[in-house]
Structures are given as structure tokens and as C-alpha cells.
Amino acid sequence: MAVGLGGALAVDASADDDTTADLCYTLTSETVEGPYYIPADKIRQDVTEDQDGIPLTLTLKVIDAETCEPLRNAAVDIWHCNAVGVYSGYEASGSGGGGGGPATGTLTATPTGTPTGAPPSGGPGGPGGGGHQEPTDDTRYLRGTWRTDQRGHATFRTVVPGWYQGRCAHIHVKVHVDGTWTDAGYEGGHACHTGQLFFAEQAVLLTQEVEPYSTNTTTRTTLDEDTIYPGNGHAGGLLYLSYDRKRIARGVRARLILGVAPDETHDGG
Template sequence: MRPETEVTSLSRRRAIQVAGAGAVAVSAGATVAAAASSADAADRGLGHRPKPAPEPCLALTAEQVEGPYYLDYNLVRRDITEDYPGVPLRLRLKVIDETTCRPLRGAAVDIWHCSAVGEYSGYDPMGGGGGGGPTGPPPSGTPTDAPTGPPPGGGGGGHAEPTNDLTFLRGTQLTNRHGVVEFDTLFPGWYQGRAIHIHTKVKVDGELTDDGYEGGHQCHTGQFYFEEEAVLQMVGLDPYVTNTATRVLLDEDGIYPGGGVTGGLLKLRYRKGHIERGVLGVITMSVDPAAVNSGSGAQPSASASASASASASAS
């Protein structure tokens, strides 16, 4: 073999060996990269881990008495304080359909409660309070519907006729697409015979007009309550400290049904030791939008359509 032929042959064999080694390296690199990609995906929870199961739907929220001081003023507003003093409370309420667990959009949520010294707007002081309301001409307002429900005092039935046209700490909001409304209010005080609480109603199938929320039907009446730990941090502050009424503890209240969130117990967030800076109260209400509720505290009738059919057949 001629020397130049031998060199050429060796060069070709060397080139083939180098190319083969490169192919192996590329193949190994691709395998490592694929494995790394798969590991990264697993670390990130992509594709291989099962999705978490959805949270179970809440039990039907307890129906409770309307109380003697409901007034249908139809005040659609977020801030209901009207400058009355007290610890700021932001109330975030969510309404869901108990059969589908889906948010109820466009439902009207009413709330009303007493002031820091135990007074309800629309009613003269019941005694035991210490004043603390703003001065000046009162806001005007006329109820748009005759209230119904339990009597004045701790519980029972009947309704107290209003004695003034004040409207503080009353309001209505419509739920957004997430079923949520928010109110800016204050931590309620207390009065004889009841633990600290807030009243609420949920109405559906109506519409918002220039005069407020009209039509539809009332599907839920309830009350919200506060854990004792938060109450104890609040009672020594102004103007609560001027309230001389005997305070009822939550476990002594004759209307609170227990059961935590289903009974209306709010989840509270605040800075311990500095509750005067404000409180966030959160709760989800699971309601039956087809039910018709009278505010008596009894379970609502089966459905609005069933009630309508019964009325039609009776007439």
C-alpha cells in the first residue's frame, strides 16, 4: 500500500469513529435532557400528579329569626356606618347555591345591626346604652315594605314599629360573579338578652332599579356571630365601654344554633392586641335559591315555583 493511501484510510476510519462517538453523545444528551425535563415537570406538578379534589359544598346555612328591627329601606350601599363610632369592620360575605356549590350572582344581601352602644336605627334607645351617635339632622328614609318577624326583646315573634327615620348600620349589596359582597361597617355592640350579632337576608330573582332592589323572593334569613376572644378585646374600647347593658355570651344566646360557620359564626381576622385598627369578618352562606323564607326561623318552603303553583290552585 502506498503511504498516502494508508494515511487516507486511517483518516476515514478516524472520522467514522469520531462521528459515531458524537452520535452516542447526542443520544445520551437527549436522554438526560428528557429525563431532566420529566423530573422538572414532576417537581412543578405538571401532568403527573393528580389534581386536588374540589372542596365539598357547605351544609345548608341555618335559618334564623328575622328579629323585631328589620326595615326594608332598600339602601343599596357598601358603607353603612354614617359616621357612627366603633371598631371598623369589613364584612365579606359569599353566597353559594347549596345544590351546585356555585356562586349566586346578582343576589341581594341585606344586613342590619345595632350600634356600639346597642341602638338600632329606626328605634329610640332601649336603655342600657351610653349614647355615642352623631349629632345633626337625621337621614331621611321610608320603608318600602311592611317588616315581619319576631318581637322586641331577646327573641320570639312580632315586629317593633319604627319610632324615627334614622338609617345607620343598614344596607344592601348585590353579589358579584363570585357570589361576593362587601360591607364597610363597625363591630356591633350588644343589648339586653342577646349575644353580639348581625342580621342578614338573601333575596334572589329580583332586579336593581333606580328605587333599589325590587321583585324576586327572600330565600334566606340568618344572623352572624362573633367569637368571644375578639369580643373581649373590643369591649373595653370607646364607645363600647359606655354600654351598661348586661352582655350575653355566645354560648348563652338563645338564638345562636351552634354549628360554627353553618350557624353563622364569622371567621375574623385582626391584629391581636390592636383590634381597634379594624377587623375583617368572612363567611360563606350556602342557600337554596328556590326556597321561600318567611323570616320566622323555620325551614323555608320547598320552592318558589311550588308555592306559586299552590297559590294558583287555591284561587
């Protein structure tokens, strides 16, 4: 939960990104994959393409929850909707009534790997998070995969996600291990974590006043109303946020430590 500092800066800094003493031995909650996952399309840190929105720098640190050691060379996937609730690759699905037109783009990389496990049931806003759907187009904005460094960090540049029918603002994330990095990307291995990242209500309320978020006419589901958020704070994917409360349009920095079990498989099914 963000708190005001100096009257303008809103920051949740109660845990240093590199201090894991209080976070070791705590697994980050697993959630459903959802219907809009496309595996390893783009190996890149900047996933923005030409999407409008509040700039977001997202830093994730992946650790082994048992040993507290950082996971090096893991592949981290993120994907999320744009400011008006539309997912790339699935523009035909719209935004659940959110309105607004998404940008277009062209697929420039070949996916490596396929989803595994049985898809969950239910619609995108329902309790199951929606079964996997095949892409309807070649757009791939706001999606990317990046390699964790020696300290377990993977940093992405994107925009703050909007919302769509039945869901609060969120980012999907997967962590893959035991695979091989090649010129084509990341191959093999398994997903040891599938989860979602969430935003404190104070920040989302501020985004509603900024274009193009202000053009999203979908009734917004709050964090507490969301059926996917596990309600357990940072262990459940609630991000630590830093932003200027009076000028959130300038950008947001978000971070979280992901505690995973690298020997297990959690593919979101």
C-alpha cells in the same frame, strides 16, 4: 374561633373564602328576622355613617347550597346595632339598659318592598327574637343592601356591633333573589335566607376595652348564652375573623360563605 398567630395577629382562616368543597350541600342556618328590620332602605356598601366603633369589613359569599354555584345579582341586606346597642330607626327603644347616645341621621332613600310572613313572637331578647316593630324615627345608620357580584360576593364597610339586653354581638342578614335591580333599588323577588352572623368570644372580649364599647353598661350575653345562636359554628353564622389581637381598634375583617336554597322562601317569620 380565633387563634393567635405571631403573638399578635388573631385570625380564623381554616377555610378559604373561595374554597367551597367543605361547605357545599350545607345550608346556613335560618334564624328569626327580629323586630328591627327595615327593607331595602339604603343601596350602599358603606353603612357606617357617623357611628363610632371598630372598623369592620364584612365579606359574604352567597352560594346555592345544592349546586355550589355562586348566586349573582342577589340582594344582601345587613343591619345591626351600634357600639352601645342601639338600632337606627328604633332609637326610642334604647339599648336594653346599655346607655350611650346614638348618632342621628336623615332618611335619604325610599324603602322598596315590605316584610312578608307572620312576625315571630317574644321580646328582642327572648326565644322568638321579637315580632316586627314599626320604625320610630328616620335614622338609618348601620343598615344597607348590596348586590352580589359574579363570584357571589357582597362586601360591606361598617363597625363591629355592640350588644344589648339578652343578646350577644350579632349582625342580621337577608338574601333576596328573583327580583329586579332598578334605579330605585331592588324590587320584587323573595327572601331565600334570613339569618344572623356571630362573633367569637375572644374578639368581643377585646372590644369591651375600646371606646365606645367600654361605655355600654348592659350585662353582656355571651355567644354560648345567646338563645338565637344555633351553636353549630360557621354553618350557624359564626364569622371567620382576622384582626390584630393587641390593636383590635385598628379594624376587623370578617367573612363567611352563606349556603342558601334559592328556590325556597325564608323570610324570618
